[in-house]
Amino acid sequence: MLTVLLLLPFFGAALIGFLPVEITPKLTRKIALVFASVAFVWTIVLAFLFNPSNVSQQFTEFLPWIDVLGLNYSLGIDGLSLPLLVLNALLTCIAIYSSDESINRPRFYYSLLLLLNIGVTGAFLSQDLLLFFLFYEIELIPLYLLIAIWGGERRGYAATKFLIYTAVSGFLILASFLGMVLLSGSHSFALENLNTESLPLVTQIILLVGILIGFGIKMPLVPFHTWLPDAHVEASTPISVLLAGVLLKLGTYGLLRFGMDLLPNAWATLAPFLATWSVISVLYGSSCAIAQKDMKKMVAYSSVGHMGYVLLAAAAATPLSVLGAVLQMISHGLISALLFLLVGVVYKKAGSRDLDVVQGLFNPERGMPVIGSLMVVAIMASAGIPGMVGFISEFIVFRGSFAVFPVQTLISMIGTGLTAVYFLILMNRAFFGRLSTQVMNLPRVYWSDRLPAFALAMLIIIFGIQPAWLIHWTEPTTTAMVHIENVVATTTK
Structure with a gap:
């Protein structure tokens, strides 16, 4: 049933x-x-067949391969990978739908999009360290x-920079995976056969540092964020x-699956240190976003800050x-x-993303009032306004982290205020x-x-009003994964 998710985009490409x-x-x-939509529908079918109370892989x-x-x-899925699989399938459909119909070299372009979907899907499904690494590297080439x-104009520079950073990320992850298998005496890369908790603490820390930097590049975390x-x-x-x-x-998933879950003592x-690192990423990413005049660059830096919340939650x-x-x-x-x-x-319509050029887009006659309204929804969600999915996810992160890292959590909450600041700057200047x-x-x-923006806006509001529809699939798995919370709390006191 899971291989279908890999075969559909492969046959389409x-x-x-x-x-x-x-x-x-x-x-x-x-x-x-069509192929991407069928894959998305299949992930929905799997979600309905999935048993949330069963915390093992389903x-x-x-x-056997080599x-x-x-x-x-x-392959397998649990409450951690299932929502990410659905998200990947949905956004692949939206990316294809949003692509320009008159794009150059369309065959190559859409084939690469489908191959990219295969790489990401395979990484979320893999229950073998080496298989995960193969899929992790597969997505590098299409992207x-x-x-x-x-x-754009500087695409060569941006693509090369992405390639170099991701290659370093892959090297560190592979080295850590090999270390886990060889040092633990395992005869395979299967996750279920690894016994990493028996390794000396110093060895676990060395392996974890490789995983942290490798997946930290992908997330990305400061100072490994400059490619994004x-x-x-x-x-x-x-x-x-x-x-x-x-x-x-892929970076945040890797930290939870291979860092926190496999190396609990080192974690x-x-x-x-991880909680402090998250604070730095949140504040730095948010501060950089405030200084941007390019709307797209502002949104890009906002991702650096918001990924810091994930690290804070994982650290706690x-x-x-x-x-x-996960939320x-x-x-x-x-x-x-x-x-x-x-x-x-x-x-596409205005020909510019510069906040000094694009102004007054809320004009009801000659502007983009509907796009502006949708932008308000997106900004409210990103700033954590109640009733939006961004609020419930950040609230649970802060509520769950405060008991272990109260100082870092309180400082990270400043990032929510900074998010409102830089997005209000965007709204004020552009619309x-x-x-x-x-x-x-x-x-x-x-x-x-x-249409794609309306679909995403509806999901943001629906899950904000009824977050239980997301929590239902994930909570049993994440609760079962956390077998080190008492260790973390004891270590930090």
Whole structure:
């Protein structure tokens, strides 16, 4: 049942890439959207078949692969990976739908989007360390090409920088994985066979540092974040949606799955450092966002700050905080995707993202009043206004972390106020006031441009009003994962 999620985009990419007859860009887009939509529907089916009370891996698949390497094809899902799988499938559909129908080299473009989906899906499904690493590296190549070919003026620089950072990330993760397997005496890379808790504490800490830096680059955390703003600014809107909405979650997922869960003693030892690190990322990312004039760069820096909340929650390692970490991943995926979609519409119609150029877009006659209204929803959600999914995720993170790290939690809460500051700056400059003479004759915004944003806005409000629909799938798994909260609390006192 899980392999279907990998085969559907694979067959879609193969059909688009190798179909012998000539097909139009519009038809290519439709074919890609069909395969992506079927994969999304299949994740919904799996969600309904999933038993939340069963905290073990479900729908497992196992196939021996390369015995000499201890590599097996092993898949499974639990309450941690299920919501991320659904999010990935949904945002892939939105990215394909939002792509320009007249894009150059459409076959190559949509094939890469589907291959990117395979890499991310496979990483979330993998129950084998080496298999996870293979999928983790697979997503690197399509994303690099999508930025390098269809990006902005400095796309070569941004894509190369992304490639170098991610290559270093992959090297550190692989080295840590190899260390876990070899030093623990395991004969395979299967997660269920690892006995890392028996390793000496110093060894665990060394391995954990490699995982922290490796996945910290991917999240990204300060000071390993510098690739992200460049990548977002140069990437096209659909790629920014996937980059912020899903790909950053590979880093947070990796920290929870392979850091906190596999190396609990080392995690407890480094927990105070991780909490402090999260505070630095929250404040630095938020401060940098305030200083930006490019709307897209502002949203990019906001991701640095909001990913810091996930690290804070993971560092506290209480049942409530880890649940909040997962909810923060989902809420950030929805909110950041909506923000990048709206900024993309503004750039497409106004021809600029500069806050000194784009002004007065709330003008009801010649502006973008609907896009402005949706932007208000996105900003309210990102700032943690009650009734939005961003509020409940941040509240649970802070509530769960306060008991262990009260000082760091209180300082991190400043980031919520800073979020309101820089997004209010964006709203005030871009949407209020007199319509700028440089963007007087704006093209019409069609419903096709608004539809994905409306869908995301509805989900943000629905899950904000009824968060139990998210918590239901995740809470039993995250509670079972947290077997070190007492150790962390004792270590920090």
